[in-house]
């Protein structure tokens with residue numbers, strides 16, 4: 001059982017992405033960084049974030065923090081949304097693109113550039129979907 | 138109901154009722170009194186869609202398909218109908234359906250069930266929480282009630298994991314949003330359902346509908362105050378366009394007009410009210426003075442709040458796509474406009490689009506008229522004809538004999554009327570329009586008549602009919618009268634329709650333009666999808682080519698297709714065009730072809746440039762039109778085209 005946003009989630013997620021995702025084919029050799037801000041996490045209604053960095057399609061960093069921001073590194077994109085939305089995306093119930101179009105996830109940064117990430121990020125999401133099977137109720 | 142009524146009533150089997158129900162297109166016209174017939178009392182009392190004629194039709198379908206099982210609420214729903222027949226009058230006017238037959242068959246079906254077949258649906262914590270906010274009666278998790286929202290927020294294949302809540306005021310909406318966030322449940326408002334219903338059978342359903350969670354039905358936010366001295370109105374989110382227009386007219390005022398059953402607040406937010414009156418009255422943020430909104434955190438805000446972040450700023454460009462609102466609009470403080478005593482309608486007939494377009498844009502740039510539009514032959518046929526068959530005959534006669542393919546429809550004061558008349562050779566005046574409405578049934582017999590054959594041999598049939606000696610023959614042939622139109626309706630409704638068609642407003646083109654009770658005739662037992670855009674008018678060829686592109690798309694996907702309307706905006710610098718594809722919403726293959734034509738035509742529009750597609754328009758109504766439409770968009774690059782394909786593929790493809 002790996003719980004969304006747990007230390008274990010990060011560890012297994014890292015390994016999974018390194019092992020299973022082809023930097024060129026799946027991640028299109030992209031270099032980018034993204035801060036996912038997860039709001040309204042039950043039961044105490046807290047906010048957490050995860051920082052994910054890719055260089056030439058290779059995972060460079062994957063870190064979880066509490067709070068609204070990640071001071072150590074500045075991400076190119078920020079994707080902000082409720083815990084319930086992230087849960088739906090990671091359970092495969094809703095695609096990242098639909099979540100953005102439905103305003104459930106807000107993207108900060110150039111929309112045009114963000115569009116370029118949709119396909120490669122789908123790979124990351126699939127990876128995270130595979131490993132995440134526990135959520136707060 | 139008298140015993141006589143019972144005796145004359147022909148029984149409809151449940152199977153027949155389902156056939157009727159499937160033809161329903163959720164236009165929502167049964168939820169307000171647009172004919173002066175009265176409106177469903179059960180719906181008004183209970184609010185939830187299930188208690189309205191539209192909802193009963195949906196429930197019959199859902200029971201038949203096995204998607205829902207009877208519940209205790211179903212008994213209450215069927216028993217709440219008093220079979221007054223108001224819905225038959227309303228629905229017959231627009232779509233020729235008889236919802237009351239469905240209501241009767243549904244009741245009979247339910248009455249025949251064994252007591253043990255009705256499920257009791259227990260209250261859970263979420264429902265309890267919602268009821269604490271709005272009161273016991275106004276929140277439900279009953280699957281039968283939920284299923285009645287299918288095709289107008291609930292997708293047809295979704296599991297029924299929803300709650301429905303009907304708040305009464307902004308504070309309750311705010312509490313519902315906070316409650317939803319706390320419980321991590323998605324939510325979405327639902328107003329008239331007219332945009333939902335148009336999107337539901339298409340590829341857009343995924344992005345536009347709610348997949349699960351809390352449906353906030355805005356019907357009960359019924360505040361409506363007209364402020365004659367400032368020519369403004371305060372409008373709650375439950376008020377329809379028709380209701381606002383009616384109240385405003387009582388003060389000799391008018392609101393920017395769009396679809397009668399759309400709620401004003403929702404229309405402001407969704408499309409900024411695309412209207413033939415837009416060149417004069419404006420669009421998007423021109424419409425309102427202030428808005429009261431509930432944001433994603435449940436905070437109540439007004440646009441006018443001191444020190445708030447600029448609520449009018451929005452990102453330009455084709456990537457600025459949104460398929461859901463960013464906040465809930467609960468009340469709007471809208472602008473109204475004076476109704477002048479000398480208002481008139483003038484229609485200028487054309488056989489070709491270029492000349493019609495040219496006149497329209499000239500008038501738009503010169504700010505002539507209040508309402509300005511090119512209307513296609515199809516629109517005229519659909520709007521003016523009381524039945525589908527007559528609309529087909531009307532269309533046929535106009536196309537094959539009269540060569541009447543487009544009209545430029547102008548509502549204006551008498552000075553502007555003179556300007557229009559000076560610019561053209563001949564016009565269709567109000568009295569002839571009246572004859573066309575009251576004589577529409579005669580188009581069937583005119584179809585292959587000698588008179589029409591002779592007329593079609595004229596050099597300029599339009600001139601011969603509208604400005605020449607043939608006019609009086611046409612008027613005679615049409616034999617216009619309320620009684621004659623009424624005859625095409627079902628026998629038991631003919632007396633009612635004679636009265637309806639005797640009312641001056643039913644043949645008053647200015648009133649019909651403002652109250653918009655006719656456009657849902659486009660949804661007569663079939664659906665339409667109307668992609669289009671606001672396109673820069675600086676290059677006439679570009680505009681005409683763009684219309685051709687939609688035309689070719691219709692051919693490619695083998696759909697019934699035609700231009701709908703063109704209306705200028707911003708002093709004629711832009712013109713909004715809607716191009717319509719008609720299809721059977723019960724036919725999956727046609728739905729798919731419509732979806733493809735929608736996506737492809739949108740992409741082509743972006744490639745061609747100089748315009749904003751309907752999808753770029755959606756949910757931009759709260760911003761300034763200047764921020765949405767300028768700078769005039771350039772065509773997208775090949776790389777952007779690829780990105781667009783990927784976006785569509787990831788977002789909408791399976």
Ligand SMILES: Cc1cc2nc3c(=O)[nH]c(=O)nc-3n(C[C@H](O)[C@H](O)[C@H](O)COP(=O)(O)OP(=O)(O)OC[C@H]3O[C@@H](n4cnc5c(N)ncnc54)[C@H](O)[C@@H]3O)c2cc1C
Pocket residue numbers: 325326327328329330331332333334335345355374394395396398399400401402403404405406407408409410411412460461462464465466467656657659660
């Ligand atoms: C026959 C026909 C003719 C039409 N003609 C026109 C026209 O002339 N001009 C035009 O502009 N449009 C037209 N439309 C489109 C449609 O009427 C508009 O999009 C309108 O805004 C929909 O209003 P509604 O109340 O039916 O909204 P719904 O269909 O109930 O909802 C539409 C969207 O708005 C959201 N929403 C609803 N209420 C609120 C709220 N209070 N706050 C925030 N979000 C909300 C919903 O979640 C949904 O995403 C037409 C549609 C039809 C079927």
